Amino acid sequence: MSLVRAERRRFFKRRLTRWVFPIGVLLLVTIASILFAFHSKPTPEARARGEATAEAMYQDQVREYERYKRECGDKCNDGGWTGPQRSDFRAEHYMPPSFDFKAQYGELFLVWAAIMAMVAFLLGASFVGAEWASGSMMNLLTWRPKRMKVLGTKLTVMLLSVAGLSIVALGIWTGILWAAGELRGTTEGLTPGVWQSFGLSALRGLGMILLFAALGFGLASIGRHTGLALGAALAVVIVGQVGLTILFQMIRVPFWEQYLVPIHIFAWMNKEMKLVDYSSPEMVCDTAGNCNAPELLITWQDSGSIALGLVVVVLAVAFWQMRRRDIS
Template identity: 40%
Template sequence: MSLARAESRRLLKRRFTKFLMLGVLLILGAVAAGTYFSNEKVTEAQVTEARAQAQRDYQQSLLSAQQDKEKCLAAQGTPEAVNWGPGCENLYTPSQEDFDYQWYMPESFEFVQEFPDMISVLAVVLAAAAFLIGASFVGAEWNSGAMMNLLLWRPQRLRVLGTKLLVFLGWFTGVTLLLGAVWAGVFRVIAEYRGTTDKLTSGAWQSLGLMGLRGLALVVAAGALGFALASLGRHTGMALGALIAIGAVQIGVYVMAGLSGLKYPEAYLAPLWGVAWLYKEFVLQDYTSCDFNTSSGCEQETFTLTWQVAGVGMTAVVVLIVGIAMWTMRSRDIT
């Protein structure tokens, strides 16, 4: 039997793999069911009523604003003028755009606008599962001594560890692609019966497909990190401990960056890099660059974290940690 086939059987027969994937399916099923039952198909009558309600509220707000302006003008030159500010012309006047009829309509699933968030949910859930399964796949064998026994049969260290990693990533890539296709079909059906598929053009499909591929890359990266960290520590707990430690360090760096007055302290948080990767960009704002107490107002300084920068950063981290895991596998004693 080939090494790759043996590793595939070992991966698929592990109870942890089966139970965790069952949990993933339950979570995804709950998300899909919740989306289905929390949305509804909007009828023409509901659209007409929403437009009418928006117009009524607009007229009522316009009348109220006019009455306030008249009271302000009447109060000029009297002690009551202090209650209306420096000038009546500065009072708020509502516009038609402030009363969008869509705000008066029931929740309805718009596929083009809302399915990207569902892609993110799928990617995050599968990335977490990939990290845990990858860590357990190699960590349990180190802890139980099965790795030492395997190396007696196949003494090529790097080949053994590399085959394990490639088999795991290959299977999880296939699972992700399969679940991604099913996920898109499920929400396409939800949009048909509990929402709308308007603006679902070939360009929209292409954009969603590219986002799905970026989600796949995130899943693969998480799986490789979990595998490499567990291999470095020769225990599943090493990967979990490293994840907790990295999270604690990031929070500490974020707090210290904020206290020291550095711009964009959120840039030190890894989850935001994942958001930028999935959604193509994430705009950070420097809230200290604007004095909100001034009457003139100002625009805050911004920094855009692009998916290219996030991708390069995540790739560098994954390549570094996997490379160290391979190097230690070659150089350390097997005990």
């Protein structure tokens, strides 16, 4: 049996794979089902009720504005405001929510990517960590003594398997959301450009999932135990995120949010993330005299470069350690 086939079989036969992936899919199905249940397709009756409510709200605001003008008289200074506008009171604002696939599907890629990234991290860490903890790695190296090839094959098989599972999960996720659009909203406006944008978002999501899988794999390989990868993840969440947030707020570090992992995840998936430093004593003014708080733009290239660099370093240490350390 080839090494690739043996590793692929080992990956899918593991109990953690059989449990964690279905749990991840179940979470996605649950969230998509809730979205399906809480949306409804707009009907003529619902639109008529929405129009009636919008008109009633508009008339109520007009009466309030006229009362304000009468009481205020010449003392009023409304900055040129002419009162409520009917165009601001749309029927859609007073109708039960409907699921617009075009508008909402792109925003929901983050849900799929985040859940599958957690699944991928666990699968990547346990795939190699369990081998070290159980002694299977030593037995495997007796059969295939080329350490670098063995670890590289494990990493490749794991990444390809995680990619396949993530695509399956995306298909299930997309199918339920498409049904929500068809039965509980609309799927109109899906041009080739929109589908291309969806495809690019899916690729960024898949890239994030694979980076988390590789990170878990590398950390567990360095520590020769799944627990090290999980401990490192816990330390990042508790110490590196909560602790740094409190510290940076206390000492007023400019744009302290840029050091938080979720910010970079948002920037990666949404292509950019704008941070505003409201605590800064210095204001940025333009030629017209308009002043605003300083801003920092984080792009998906910035976040991707940081994440890729971190994963490359972790994997480099893992492979170097595999080559240099004794297997015992």
